[in-house]
Amino acid sequence: TPVYCKYQFYKTPVHKTEGQPHGTHVYFQDINVILLGALCPNDLKEYLAGPPMVVEVHDRDLKSEEYSRKPTLFGEDPLDTCLNLQALISPKQTENNPFESHNKMWDPYGVAQVSFADLLLGHTYLNLFVPIHSCKPKPTGQGHDSRNRKVVGFRVPTDHLQHGPMPMGNYLEANSLLKLRVDLAVPLHFRTEAPDQDLVGTQFGLIIFVFDSRKTFLLHSLLQDITMINAKALDLDSYPLRNIQQILSAFKMRVKVQDQLDLDVLTGFHLLDGKIHLFILEGLADQGLRRLWESHQSRIPKSEHGKYKVLYNSQLLFHHRLYADLETILYHVHLFKPLSLLMKHSQLYVRNVVPQDAFQALVRLHYICHHSTKLKDVVTRDLLPSSAMIKCLSQEFGMPISQEELSDEKQLALPPHPAPNLEDLRSRKSTLTFEIHAHQEPRKRFTYSQDYLSAMVEPYDWEAEQKKAEKKSRQTWLTASGFQVPGLHSHHPRLPPVGQTEEEWKENALYANVLEPVLDRKSWGWAQRHMDFDLYKKPPPFLKLPSSSALKP
Template identity: 55%
Template sequence: MTEEQKLELNPLIIRIDCVSCLPSQPVPIQELQRLCTTFYCRYRFHKTLVHRTEERPHGTHVYFEDINVICLGAIHPSDLREYLEGPPMVVEVHDRDRKSDESSCRPTLFGEDPLDSHGNIQSFISSKEMEENPFQSQNKTWDSHGVTRVSFTDILLGHKYLNLVVPIQHLPLRTWAKAQGVDFLGSHFGHIMFVFSAKELFLLHSLLKDITLINAKALELDSYPTGTVQQILPAFKMRVNIQHQEHLDILTGFHLLDGNIHLFVLEGLADGGLRQL
């Protein structure tokens, strides 16, 4: 571009270089290659069209070197500044999109399909319903994906080049809620799962002790010895005024043991005891 074109178009170049340190457990890379579609990322900057990277094979380190050019000159300056000052841009990391199973839609004989009982069905079905088969949409699966957030606020401070390394969060519950139209974004709660071998007794006792200490502090029982608190908590009954304190920093959840593994699913304040745990 010439200097005049750069001033007029004000191009912003977004480049995704690499997604690294991806987990190979509990689902091995070979299984991902067999069960899932190829790896890709996608995002939307402001009100532009959704950008999707080229697909790449699965691995622990996936190199995209994807380049997307956005002409900021086409965006009103006040709208652009408001966007850059706002929440970070969300980048979806799709490494778990399952391959479609076309064989699941088996052919049926006349009389077996729910619509076959209506002889002249076109007379009372709208054109939109003809285009979208409700029985076909019921078979669609939902795939969770990783989410990472990229902030552009440093551009407003005069920076012309940002080299960012951002973590990927896999929040299936929040992503599912968004797909279902449920707003969990304002929630300050979070959840965490621990899965380890049933033989790891030291880890079990250490985890239970940490949970006890966090709950004891929240309920003002931390002046008692740990062993005493562990006996008090199972019989502890919360007063009504305590139950409705949304900032009460306690951990709740459940524990399963099947003889081979321990499974802990815990919930609490995202920036409180849960983060400490």
């Protein structure tokens, strides 16, 4: 089909250009008018400052008539007699609905990412030259050439799609560029001095901390600030700090925090790998997040400010949380190997070795830790990993977090009983009060009524029960083959173990000092030219024995 482009600006309808003939230079002359005045100013500002818009360049779509299938009746296809043979059906062929993709087929295309962040600086026009990249390959079996399948020793044509998709385009190798122009009637000016009162308290901010693992003071102070802010939001600030940390460490989010925009809790994740600590936190911009920033600024001396990295911008506001669907309020991820060393594994870049979500999380977090200097660049380049990426990263490369790695006082000790949830926490203040008082005075009994003994509960020895639970769990770890932890490994199954030292990749290193030519390629002199031609001379047809005089008795 002719070349065309397709994109979607914010929530407007998808725009598709008219097709143009193929060539080295394709001119679309396409104009798309969008009325920005009809959009919400705050939503528009967040969209322009966020990830770039994706423009699809379709230059290798096959015509629809080439996808037509030949209709057949049951019994005409040679495979109809082997319907019960499971070896003929691959798992990838069952991932798609054949009726939905009857006359459809996936075609590769180019991708150009267009950023509008400069419009927020007051520019009225942009002349952009954006490189074109290849799109992601189709993960399912749709689009693969499955015209022939092997049946009991011979191949039978199945008369599926008449043609397979075209190969992926080499856009970068061909220096392909997408040129476009953006014009504004008037410059964009967003009012910041008088914000909308309906939006106050419902906009979220973001902050990123990156520091060395040896700075334990910064880690403990940051964890304490996060704990106190979340405790105040959940009406737990009247209890001792130790008990609050024990509850929040295993707090299960059974109610969507997205539905409660005024809940002033800090959500996000904490990544540690033995060398660095990374915190990506989000919360109400004018409340909890601002208090965390001010507390951090006042607690840390000025001499220490340049020894770690903090990315924060109070002008970047969001209307929803990114990490509200994680299992806990603060999700901890402990990598079995430092992030910088994981990125040097050559096997990591082989397709299908690790899940794509885990790979994307590693790449984005590595760039944030070692290359990003501004929060605006992190948001604009779409470097923030999603919650699904963080969960996949923890499953693939995560390890259990020991108590000493987070706090010397065991701040995040997990209680053996189920933790309270957000739904019934406010209605069960009395129950939480009873539990915490019982921890403080273990030898006394408490009751809700002096007249009925049924309301009195035996005292709960926290430490004894915790030791008993740990001993019982350790017994279940030992199996017939030794020490095993299901789901958690000291090294990734498809990457080399941690103990093996892996050298950093050097281009053409094997050709110079390791691999040698099989044959000696040195040149012969003119006086030795006959030796060069006699190397591959045919042997004589018969071997002659030496003369009898040469044989010894």
